[in-house]
Amino acid sequence: xxxxxxxxxxxxxxxxxxxxxxxxxxxxxxxxxxxxxxxxxxxxxxxxxxxxxxxxxxxxxxxxxxxxxxxxxxxxxxxxxxxxxxxxxxxxxxxxxxxxxxxxxxxxxxxxxxxxxxxxxxxxxxxxxxxxxxxxxxxxxxxxxxxxxxxxxxxxxxxxxxxxxxxxxxxxxxxxxxxxxxxxxxxxxxxxxxxxxxxxxxxxxxxxxxxxxxxxxxxxxxxxxxxxxxxxxxxxxxxxxxxxxxxxxxxxxxx
Amino acid sequence: xxxxxxxxxxxxxxxxxxxxxxxxxxxxxxxxxxxxxxxxxxxxxxxxxxxxxxxxxxxxxxxxxxxxxxxxxxxxxxxxxxxxxxxxxxxxxxxxxxxxxxxxxxxxxxxxxxxxxxxxxxxxxxxxxxxxxxxxxxxxxxxxxxxxxxxxxxxxxxxxxxxxxxxxxxxxxxxxxxxxxxxxxxxxxxxxxxxxxxxxxxxxxxxxxxxxxxxxxxxxxxxxxxxxxxxxxxxxxxxxxxxxxxxxxxxxxxxxxxxxxxxxxxxxxxxxxxxxxxxxxxxxxxxxxxxxxxxxxxxxxxxxxxxxxxxxxxxxxxxxxxx
Numbered sequence: 399x400x401x402x403x404x405x406x407x408x409x410x411x412x413x414x415x416x417x418x419x420x421x422x423x424x425x426x427x428x429x430x431x432x433x434x435x436x437x438x439x440x441x442x443x444x445x446x447x448x449x450x451x452x453x454x455x456x457x458x459x460x461x462x463x464x465x466x467x468x469x470x471x472x473x474x475x476x477x478x479x480x481x482x483x484x485x486x487x488x489x490x491x492x493x494x495x496x497x498x499x500x501x502x503x504x505x506x507x508x509x510x511x512x513x514x515x516x517x518x519x520x521x522x523x524x525x526x527x528x529x530x531x532x533x534x535x536x537x538x539x540x541x542x543x544x545x546x547x548x549x550x551x552x553x554x555x556x557x558x559x560x561x562x563x564x565x566x567x568x569x570x571x572x573x574x575x576x577x578x579x580x581x582x583x584x585x586x587x588x589x590x591x592x593x594x595x596x597x598x599x600x601x602x603x604x605x606x607x608x609x610x611x612x613x614x615x616x617x618x619x620x621x622x623x624x625x626x627x628x629x630x631x632x633x634x635x636x637x638x639x640x641x642x643x644x645x646x647x648x649x650x651x652x653x
Numbered sequence: 654x655x656x657x658x659x660x661x662x663x664x665x666x667x668x669x670x671x672x673x674x675x676x677x678x679x680x681x682x683x684x685x686x687x688x689x690x691x692x693x694x695x696x697x698x699x700x701x702x703x704x705x706x707x708x709x710x711x712x713x714x715x716x717x718x719x720x721x722x723x724x725x726x727x728x729x730x731x732x733x734x735x736x737x738x739x740x741x742x743x744x745x746x747x748x749x750x751x752x753x754x755x756x757x758x759x760x761x762x763x764x765x766x767x768x769x770x771x772x773x774x775x776x777x778x779x780x781x782x783x784x785x786x787x788x789x790x791x792x793x794x795x796x797x798x799x800x801x802x803x804x805x806x807x808x809x810x811x812x813x814x815x816x817x818x819x820x821x822x823x824x825x826x827x828x829x830x831x832x833x834x835x836x837x838x839x840x841x842x843x844x845x846x847x848x849x850x851x852x853x854x855x856x857x858x859x860x861x862x863x864x865x866x867x868x869x870x871x872x873x874x875x876x877x878x879x880x881x882x883x884x885x886x887x888x889x890x891x892x893x894x895x896x897x898x899x900x901x902x903x904x905x906x907x908x909x910x911x912x913x914x915x916x917x918x919x920x921x922x923x924x925x926x927x928x929x930x931x932x933x934x935x936x937x938x939x940x941x942x943x944x945x946x947x948x949x950x951x952x953x954x955x956x957x958x959x960x961x962x963x964x965x966x967x968x969x970x971x972x973x974x975x976x
Contacts, residue, residue, distance in 0.1 A: 459880050488882035498877035502895045512881045515891070557877075564881060 410437040411470075412568050412599050413458060418467035420453060427453045428464065429623040435568070440600045442610040442631075445620035446646060451603045454620070455570050458601070459490040472567055488516060491561030491569040495577050497553040499545040505532065505556050506541040512564045524563070531559040535589050551582030555589050562593075569593070571602040605650060611635060619643050665730040671723060678722045682715035692718060756942045763943050766934050770944075774927035775951055781844065781926060782913045785851035789912075790905070792856030797863035798889070811860065818857035824918050826850045831922045847919030855912050862904045866897040899970035906963035910956055917952075927951060 413435040420428040427450045435441055443451045456462040457469060460476045460483060469476045474486055499508050509528035513519035519527065532538040535555040537548075545553055554574055561569060571590065575583045587609050594600055594613035604610070610617050610631055617634040619627040619642075627634070627643045635651075638644050664670050687693065688710040693703030696717065700710040725744075729737050799811035818826065830853075831846040841849075870893050878888040917928035927948050935944035 461876055461880060484879075484882040484884050486882075487880055490880070492877075492880040494873060494877065496873055498871075498873040500874065500877070500892055500896075511891070512883075515887060516882050516884075561881075 411435070412437050412439075412472055413601070414468075414470045415454075415457075416468050418454075418457065418464050418469055420450075420457065420462065420464040420466075427623050428457070431467070431625060433618065433625070435599060435601060437567075437599055438597050439615045440594050440613050441602070441616050441618060442614040443601065443603045443618045443620060444605055444607075444610070444646075445626075449620040450623040451620050452572055455572050455601060455603050458568075458570055459487050459492055461492075484516070488512070488564055489567045491564060491566035493554070493557050493561055493569065493571045493574045495573040497545070497550070497557045497577075499553055499557055499560070501545050504542050504544055505537075505548070508545070508556060509560045509563045512560065517564065528559070528563055531562045532556070534562070534592070535559045536585075549582060550578045551585045554578065554582075554586045558586075558589055558593070568599040568601065571600065571604065573603050573605075575604065575606060607635065607651065619646065621646075663730060665727055671727070674726070675719050675723050678719035679715050682718045683711060686711050687714040687718055690714075753946050756946070758943050758946065759940060762938065762940050763947050766944065767947060770927065770930050770934070770947060770951065773925055774930040774948070775955070777844075777924065777926040778913065778916050778928075779955075781848055781851065781919065781924070782909065782916050785848050785855065785916070786905075786909045786912060788848070788852035789855040789859050789908075792852060793859035793863040794894075796856065796860030797867055800860065800864050801867060814853075815857045815860050818854050823850065823854050823915055824921065826854055827918055827922060843919070843922045843924045846922060847916070847924050850919065851912060851916060854915075855908055859905060859908055862908070863897070863901055866901040867893060869900060870896050902970060903963070903967050906959070906966065910959050910963070913955060913959070914952060 411434055413433070415431050415433045418428055418431040419426065431454060433441075433454075443454065445451050453462055457464045458471060458476075460469075460480075463478060464476075471486060472489060474480075474482070476483075476486070480486070499505075500511070503511065506525065506528055509531060510521070510524040513527060514521055514524040529538055529541065532541055535558055537552055537555055537559075540548060540552060540556070545556065548556065558569075558574075574590070575586050578586060583606070587606060590600070590602070590609065591613055600613075602609070602614075614631045616628060617631050618625055619634070619640075621642050627638065627640050629639070634643075635647065638647055688696075688700070688703045688706055692714045693700070693706070693710060696710070696713055697703065700706040700713050703710055703714075706713075729740050732740065796811045796815065799807040800815075802808060821829075827847060827850040830850045831841065831843065834841045834846070874892055874896065875888060878892045879885075883892070916926060920926060920929035920932065923929065931944040931948035932941075935941040
């Protein structure tokens with residue numbers, strides 16, 4: 399909300415999707431998606447499973463290829479002939495449902511690898527930065543352990559720290575709490591709220607509606623590959639427009 | 654394997670099983686007429702002249718052996734499992750040694766040749782195998798990456814290579830390389846020819862091992878690596894291979910042990926390794942068995958040493974993986 403919205407929208411667009419469609423074989427997973435994200439904005443994407451929300455977020459750093467429309471990240475178009483995909487990806491942090499930490503490396507090494515190997519940050523400085531980020535996600539004391547020695551919630555916080563060490567312009571979260579035990583969800587969400595408050599641009603695929611309400615600037619609801627509804631959290635939850643949204647909300651909020 | 658947590662009655666304690674076993678053993682020993690052997694000599698007071706004892710002598714010898722066999726098993730079953738394993742190993746080893754001993758070996762001949770067999774033969778065998786397994790590993794990495802790539806030419810070359818070298822007998826490959834290369838104008842020594850044949854053949858098998866190892870690393874590891882901007886080579890070197898190597902090492906160890914024995918095939922082109930020496934040293938004095946048995950024991954000891962080393966390495970990586 400803050401100062402970012404006062405700037406003109408055009409010159410701080412971090413992500414823009416225009417008419418994006420994608421097929422898996424015959425099956426169309428994304429249908430004419432239009433979405434733009436300005437710097438500092440927090441977008442929450444929700445929807446039933448199979449609605450294409452994970453595919454959408456994975457198209458943003460081209461882990462998946464789209465077939466129609468244009469996707470621009472920080473002004474650079476993502477397409478199959480691009481030469482600088484690795485440089486672009488360095489600026490896009492991604493947190494996965496299953497953490498995907500590197501199991502043969504310690505927590506500290508996981509966090510140092512990116513800056514040291516591809517950003518050219520010297521080892522000592524990379525270590526300093528990694529410790530700072532681990533402190534930020536509140537687990538500096540686990541730095542010398544291996545991922546398998548940590549709980550799910552701790553692993554996911556390390557994954558967030560690992561992404562932050564790259565100093566990304568935008569962070570993508572692909573169902574970051576779906577694989578966690580219920581009592582570990584809170585610690586990860588707290589970390590994400592803290593990140594949001596620091597002004598990070600975030601796109602989160604999640605079903606954590608409390609989180610959406612608390613930090614989201616925009617909630618996007620998807621179904622069958624289309625964006626069915628988009629609104630600010632208050633209106634989205636209290637006054638949903640489409641029948642599909644009402645049904646979805648009644649099902650996930652009824653318990 | 655899963656050990657049952659409920660212990661049933663031991664089979665060996667059941668009279669019906671013991672009788673059955675006794676019957677089977679009796680039939681087996683009866684079939685091979687044991688009256689002519691040393692057992693018959695022992696039974697001379699009972700059965701008279703073994704050669705003329707007929708069915709009676711044959712049955713008596715078989716019965717005595719069958720009772721000894723079953724009794725032995727029964728006694729062994731009374732000991733704890735570790736002792737059982739030790740006793741059975743020892744008994745089998747003694748039988749094996751008795752088999753060798755029955756050839757009427759001349760030990761002084763073995764003694765005079767064993768030094769050369771080890772310094773020349775064993776050394777050459779080890780050195781050919783070690784060089785070959787290293788070259789094969791390099792071939793295997795390249796082959797595996799080629800087989801996993803979406804480059805048509807690379808895939809075609811790699812799959813043609815694995816198909817060809819897994820499809821031809823190793824002995825034929827040895828001949829083809831040693832005698833085929835000179836045909837196209839490149840004369841090659843026996844040792845390099847042997848190393849090339851072993852490397853190419855095992856490289857083909859190991860390509861599949863490496864491919865499976867690389868493929869078994871979850872997709873998420875690739876995604877986490879590539880999404881941070883790590884290029885393909887960096888991802889392979891620093892993320893995928895370090896995780897795949899512990900999976901690749903046990904089957905590679907097996908390949909090395911197999912190669913050590915298959916290296917005997919290069920004896921046909923005159924490389925002075927263990928097998929070649931075993932055949933040629935014995936020939937001059939018609940002492941074939943002495944040399945073959947010596948070489949056999951050297952191969953066996955070597956394999957046992959390597960198996961121990963392999964299990965150590967596996968244990969090391971298991972501990973690393975469990976942390």
